[in-house]
Amino acid sequence: MPVQALSYCDEDFMLQLQGPHLDKAEEVTNPVYLNMAAAQLKLGDHAAAAHNATQVLVRDPKHIKALFRRGKARAGMGRTVEALEDLGAAAALDPDDREIQRELLALKRLQREEQKATSALFKGSLGPAPKPKPGGGISDMY
Numbered sequence: 001m002p003v004q005a006l007s008y009c010d011e012d013f014m015l016q017l018q019g020p021h022l023d024k025a026e027e028v029t030n031p032v033y034l035n036m037a038a039a040q041l042k043l044g045d046h047a048a049a050a051h052n053a054t055q056v057l058v059r060d061p062k063h064i065k066a067l068f069r070r071g072k073a074r075a076g077m078g079r080t081v082e083a084l085e086d087l088g089a090a091a092a093l094d095p096d097d098r099e100i101q102r103e104l105l106a107l108k109r110l111q112r113e114e115q116k117a118t119s120a121l122f123k124g125s126l127g128p129a130p131k132p133k134p135g136g137g138i139s140d141m142y
Contacts, residue, residue: 030056030063037069046076064093068100075103080111 033052040049053070056063071086087104094100 030060030066034065034069037066037073041069041072041076044076046073049073050077062089062093064090064097064100067093068097068103071107072103075107075110080107080114083107084111 033055037049037052040046040052050070050073053066053073056066057070060066067086067090071083071090074080074083074086084104084107087100087107090100091097091104
């Protein structure tokens, strides 16, 4: 039933609404999008969860729950930098939320591990830097 509400509140319809009518439509659609995002996170469908959380953020860029869910979804897709942006924004809006802080800390840890792995992977892959020849420069070539 709630998902059917979204079929009536498509983007074209929402663009036509103003004032209290828009507020009422958002009261219906935002919880549906957020609930779908939560269910999709549990099912591991991170792309769909990110999409649905974004639908809320288009209308309300400071919606804490939408930022949190999109951050978790992006983290699940391996988009660590974007996930950190979302979770950081959510933490800035609600610094006392322990769940946000816990996810943010775990993601920062993961980012450090990714950076270490990347630097270890590429360390020395190009070989040592060439040593300049004495008196040899570009001007000597012509």
